[in-house]
Amino acid sequence: METKIRRYDLDWIRVIVFGLLIFFHIGMFFNSWGWHIKNNVIYDWLYLPMGFLSQWRLTALFLISGMGTYFALSYRSGKVFARERLIRLGIPFLFGTLVLIAPQVYVERLVEGQFTGSYFEFYPIEFFKGIYPTGNFSWHHLWFLPYLLTYTLLLAPLFLYFRRHPENRFLNWCRKQIRKKYGLFLFIIPLYFPEAFIEPFFNVTHAYYGDWFAHAHYGIIFFYGFLFMLLREDFWAALDRLKQPALIIGLVTFSLLAGVFWQIEDGVIVHFTEAAVKVTNCFMWLVVIFGYGAKYLNRPSPLLAYCNRAVYPFYIFHQTLIIIFAYFLIEKEWSLGVKFTILTVATFFSCWGLYELVRRFKLGRILFGIKEKKAVETVPEPKVQLDPQLT
Structure with a gap:
């Protein structure tokens, strides 16, 4: 069995930063920055927390x-x-x-009034016409x-x-x-x-x-x-x-x-x-x-092992789901907290359900980049013994 060093802290950071990406893209629906579709009420103050995240995420x-x-x-x-x-x-x-x-672009064109047909009329014909943003392919x-x-x-x-x-x-x-x-x-x-x-x-x-x-x-x-x-x-x-x-x-x-x-x-x-x-x-x-x-964070856990395999499919799925769910919330006269919570819960559980579905099939694992479980023993990298002269 192969043994290799693993930095569990890097795995944790990767999972956390991708998790923040979901919250960030939900926030894009509500803030004043340009995005694919926007809520009926814009909250200018969101530039502060989202500006902070955008500096380093x-x-x-x-x-x-x-x-x-x-x-x-x-x-x-x-x-x-x-x-x-x-x-x-x-x-x-x-x-x-x-x-x-394609569903993201379709919803955007519906909101902007640039297309009025069904999704099956939009895809594949319209989706492949031109390059986004003037066209649709993106x-x-x-x-x-x-x-x-x-x-x-x-x-x-x-x-x-x-x-x-x-x-x-x-x-x-x-x-x-x-x-x-x-x-x-x-x-x-x-x-x-x-x-x-x-x-x-x-x-x-x-x-x-x-x-x-x-x-x-x-x-x-x-x-x-x-x-x-x-x-x-x-x-x-x-x-x-x-x-x-x-x-x-x-x-x-x-x-x-x-x-x-x-x-x-x-x-x-x-x-x-x-x-x-x-x-x-x-x-x-x-x-x-x-x-x-x-x-x-440099320690293993069953939760980390699960999240580390799930984070890539979550990333692939999340924005499409956010835009689809947000489309049905645009004109609702609900508060930021209510809409944000609905989008977060709906996106997370939908990503989770889709991940659980695709990971059970080899084709699904290939299409979404899910690594196969291998008999590879990993050990955490030992903590560095710091030179007192450098501290």
């Missing part, structure tokens, strides 16, 4: 994905790894796009999968080189920096340049082509995930000593964003200053999340 997912790539490559060849990623990311993406996204929330697959395949040769040459000059330099008291914060600097010089010209679209700021930011973060796992003990030690100051800095920088920069007109000086505050705020919350996660 997707970045955290790409960081976890890079970390997961390290563990996957540690016991697979490059060819086996690439084939496994193509299957596990590509098949759910293609199936989800062709089958599960991948909507599944954009994460082709982006992740691209970064995985493009960076795999570099990752394999690092695996074969763990003492190369670049990695030794990174180890040297991260061992310094605040050395981990140096990794903020590469994130600043896309934020300052690319973001003003290329808004995030999730359309893949031309989405240069998103590719630069998420690509760097995905690379960081793999890199930090190469630095293992030094990285966990850095998180441990910096998680408390990072919490303070995170609170201060988010307060500056929400209380100052989101309230004033943009300009050259404002933009470059805001970019520095924004990437610092994002990185600080990553340090907080992964630092406290390493301290409190």
Whole structure:
């Protein structure tokens, strides 16, 4: 039986962040930001909690994905790894796009008065006419999968080189920096340049082509995930000593964003200053999340084992279900609390029921990327013994 090290804290964080994604997309129905369909009453104050989540939630997912790539490559060849990623990311993406996204676009067109027929009149004829948003064909929330697959395949040769040459000059330099008291914060600097010089010209679209700021930011973060796992003990030690100051800095920088920069007109000086505050705020919350996660969450449980297999199908299903349920609530004169609760409960239990259905069939497990249970023994990675001189 194969034995491998597992970071249960990373599994917990992945499950929690994907769970927050469901709440975030439900919130998009009610807040003032553009989304596929909107409630009859908009709540402007939601920009604050949702703005906080938007600063780090997707970045955290790409960081976890890079970390997961390290563990996957540690016991697979490059060819086996690439084939496994193509299957596990590509098949759910293609199936989800062709089958599960059309209901979202259909409901949106009904709400906007751009289509009046039945769903079976809309699909497959209308759905494949043109590219969203001017047309109908889209991948909507599944954009994460082709982006992740691209970064995985493009960076795999570099990752394999690092695996074969763990003492190369670049990695030794990174180890040297991260061992310094605040050395981990140096990794903020590469994130600043896309934020300052690319973001003003290329808004995030999730359309893949031309989405240069998103590719630069998420690509760097995905690379960081793999890199930090190469630095293992030094990285966990850095998180441990910096998680408390990072919490303070995170609170201060988010307060500056929400209380100052989101309230004033943009300009050259404002933009470059805001970019520095924004990437610092994002990185600080990553340090907080992964630092406290390493301290409190690195332990297995039956609940984690169940959620870890379910989280991917939940992600694939959730937005389609939210939009379908929300369609029947748009004109109801009910409070935010009532509608939010209904959407949360209905979405969660529907995702759960669908997961329980598809996981029982091999085809369902393939289509939704559910890993087969294998006789692989996993043990939690031992806690790092910190050097007193670094604490």
